[in-house]
Amino acid sequence: EAQVTQNPRYLITVTGKKLTVTCSQNMNHEYMSWYRQDPGLGLRQIYYSMNVEVTDKGDVPEGYKVSRKEKRNFPLILESPSPNQTSLYFCASSLSRLLRPGNTGELFFGEGSRLTVL
Amino acid sequence: DQQVKQNSPSLSVQEGRISILNCDYTNSMFDYFLWYKKYPAEGPTFLISISSIKDKNEDGRFTVFLNKSAKHLSLHIVPSQPGDSAVYFCAASLKGGSQGNLIFGKGTKLSVKP
Numbered sequence: 001e002a003q004v005t006q007n008p009r010y011l012i013t014v015t016g017k018k019l020t021v022t023c024s025q026n027m028n029h030e031y032m033s034w035y036r037q038d039p040g041l042g043l044r045q046i047y048y049s050m051n052v053e054v055t056d057k058g059d060v061p062e063g064y065k066v067s068r069k070e071k072r073n074f075p076l077i078l079e080s081p082s083p084n085q086t087s088l089y090f091c092a093s094s095l096s097r098l099l100r101p102g103n104t105g106e107l108f109f110g111e112g113s114r115l116t117v118l
Numbered sequence: 119d120q121q122v123k124q125n126s127p128s129l130s131v132q133e134g135r136i137s138i139l140n141c142d143y144t145n146s147m148f149d150y151f152l153w154y155k156k157y158p159a160e161g162p163t164f165l166i167s168i169s170s171i172k173d174k175n176e177d178g179r180f181t182v183f184l185n186k187s188a189k190h191l192s193l194h195i196v197p198s199q200p201g202d203s204a205v206y207f208c209a210a211s212l213k214g215g216s217q218g219n220l221i222f223g224k225g226t227k228l229s230v231k232p
């Protein structure tokens with residue numbers, strides 16, 4: 001089954017304790033991205049990757065790191081989590097980095113990881 | 119400054135009637151638009167998209183209309199069904215078409231009452 005898998009789905013942690021949210025896709029997708037969803041703010045992009053070893057900042061990258069060593073994996077790293085990083089996080093992937101007529105540009109999202117930082 | 123705006127946080131519609139969800143944008147360089155649907159405890163799923171070279175795209179009960187002069191797009195669901203109850207996100211991409219430039223609105227929660 002084609003899917004984007006995130007782990008953990010739920011996590012409660014404390015300020016300053018490093019954590020990693022893993023993301024893996026089995027569709028051989030070129031493009032991957034991380035978003036956070038907060039009440040009243042919608043979906044905001046944290047980081048994205050156009051291909052292996054190519055990553056770039058989205059709208060809200062502060063406090064996060066990513067890496068893309070393999071095509072299928074795109075982990076999100078919080079080196080020193082803070083309470084303002086309490087959020088619902090989504091990983092997404094797409095076949096192509098380019099949006100064109102005929103290519104719907106569909107993003108496939110994971111089920112989300114709810115993170116609470118105390 | 120918010121470039122993609124969904125001004126209605128919520129919408130309630132009777133089953134069988136039309137649902138119209140609206141989205142406005144400010145950047146004239148956007149040239150590709152997408153709608154995503156999100157159920158609670160699930161990730162968003164792609165619904166329908168439209169390129170700026172078109173003014174309408176239809177897929178079953180879902181139709182997206184694009185009015186470039188007004189910088190406005192709308193999603194029509196006809197007829198609405200209770201299973202359509204979800205949060206709908208509008209998203210836009212800058213000219214040159216890269217996923218890296220995808221910008222989402224804040225979402226509209228649709229409730230379809232039986």
